[in-house]
Amino acid sequence: xxxxVIRWAPPFLGMICCAILYQIVTTRPLPDPSAxxxxxxxxxxxxxxxxxxxxxxxxxxLGVAVSSILQIFVTExxxxxxxxxxxxxxxxxxxxLGLLFPVCECGMIxxxxxxxHKGMPAYMAVVFILAGPVLNPITFASTYIAFxxxxxxxxxxxxxxxxxxxxxxxxLYRFMRKDPxxxxxxxxxxxxxxxxxxxxxxxxxHSSEEFFEMGKYLILGAGITAFIQTSIGDSLYSMxxxxxxxxxxxxxxxYVLSLCSTSDAFVAASFSTQFSKSSLLTFLVLGPMIDFKGxxxxxxxxxxxxxxxxxxxxxxxxVAGAILxxxxxxxx
Amino acid sequence: xxxxxxxxxxxxxxxxxGFASYISxxxxxxxxxxxxxxxxxxxxxxxxxxxxxxxxxxxxxxxVTIRTGxxxxxxxxxxPPLRLKAVIVYAVFxxxxxxxxWGS
Numbered sequence: 001x002x003x004x005v006i007r008w009a010p011p012f013l014g015m016i017c018c019a020i021l022y023q024i025v026t027t028r029p030l031p032d033p034s035a036x037x038x039x040x041x042x043x044x045x046x047x048x049x050x051x052x053x054x055x056x057x058x059x060x061x062l063g064v065a066v067s068s069i070l071q072i073f074v075t076e077x078x079x080x081x082x083x084x085x086x087x088x089x090x091x092x093x094x095x096x097l098g099l100l101f102p103v104c105e106c107g108m109i110x111x112x113x114x115x116x117h118k119g120m121p122a123y124m125a126v127v128f129i130l131a132g133p134v135l136n137p138i139t140f141a142s143t144y145i146a147f148x149x150x151x152x153x154x155x156x157x158x159x160x161x162x163x164x165x166x167x168x169x170x171x172l173y174r175f176m177r178k179d180p181x182x183x184x185x186x187x188x189x190x191x192x193x194x195x196x197x198x199x200x201x202x203x204x205x206h207s208s209e210e211f212f213e214m215g216k217y218l219i220l221g222a223g224i225t226a227f228i229q230t231s232i233g234d235s236l237y238s239m240x241x242x243x244x245x246x247x248x249x250x251x252x253x254x255y256v257l258s259l260c261s262t263s264d265a266f267v268a269a270s271f272s273t274q275f276s277k278s279s280l281l282t283f284l285v286l287g288p289m290i291d292f293k294g295x296x297x298x299x300x301x302x303x304x305x306x307x308x309x310x311x312x313x314x315x316x317x318x319v320a321g322a323i324l325x326x327x328x329x330x331x332x
Numbered sequence: 333x334x335x336x337x338x339x340x341x342x343x344x345x346x347x348x349x350g351f352a353s354y355i356s357x358x359x360x361x362x363x364x365x366x367x368x369x370x371x372x373x374x375x376x377x378x379x380x381x382x383x384x385x386x387x388x389x390x391x392x393x394x395x396v397t398i399r400t401g402x403x404x405x406x407x408x409x410x411x412p413p414l415r416l417k418a419v420i421v422y423a424v425f426x427x428x429x430x431x432x433x434w435g436s
Contacts, residue, residue, distance in 0.1 A: 046431050046432070047366075047367070049428065049431065050367055050428060050431065050432050051367040051368060053428045054355065054367055054368060054376055055367075055368045055372050055376070057351070057376060057379045057383075058372070058375035058376055058378065058379040059375075061379050061382050061383070065382075145371065145372065148369065148371070201389065204385065204386060204389040205389065205393075207386065208344065208348070208386045208389065208390060211386070212344060212421070212425070215425060216421050216424050216425065219424050219425060219427060219428060220424060222428075223427070
């Protein structure tokens, strides 16, 4: 022990001396964290952060509850039996399948993998991944409430998501030749049975599991959003009125934040004073379709080249669609 | 294995209780309307009830695991090992509750 003290004490004391000398030379007071925490910036950050989290909470809970109920009651066989053979009908079917599976994209990838394993064609699966998180009743309700004085945002969100997903689906059906899957899907049914009588506990169990799976993205996203808003909110205002730049910023933000589609409307609504409505539409439609977290999950199923092309294609279609919608709505 | 499972249940139960009690704290002190628009009040209060139910269920899972020594939930459940990553995730969840109680 003695030798260790002798070995490390001089450099340690030397470093302390340097630090004290530095403080003396610069005569700066020691940084005081409590001053920052008491400042108005922090209070504003706290208010925005808590408000986004609390308002999104009911919807994320509803989402995980419905998804657990479906996971227990609706089997993949039922969906497969009603899958149409005609490609056009199949794409439309995949667009509205989200009505049956109102879950975020995080809950979607496992469902999709199972459906493809049971013979669903890849282009339909992709359409479902794109459309499902937006075109469902919970997302509509949360958007409608978040933009309570501008209900047209909710309708535009649904319409654009439908159009964009269908367009991407047709392009894939027309031009996709190679098998996009990473591995040929190995046999291995992940079905599990629940004990009789354990229905409520089954729902509660799945729900809390999914809540902890998805909630972290919401809380992180709310934190980053609150930080952006309270630190550079003013400079965002000038950017948000620009044409293409506001769309690109919102698309990038949606990709990085990776919010759940059931709750992202509240984040978007907090930007509504600074950004144009059509760029918020980009955020609301592109975010659930392609984002950081979704890319990671897509990569576990599809080849990376396919994921890259799909992401670029979708981003292009959605941004073009949102700008077009903005132009059209300004005509009337 | 069981020990880490029980720790997960306990931490989750505490976090869920924290969210639920923060909402009821704001509601009791009349500060809830300051954070949201009026029509979200009822859903948020209801979600406090749901969170409480989920917290009770986590406590139940922990107790069953302690007493019988086997997992009570269905086998599809996957709990990550209690490493740094899991700790960070739980810290993220605790953040709004801590910030909320601290700021008020």
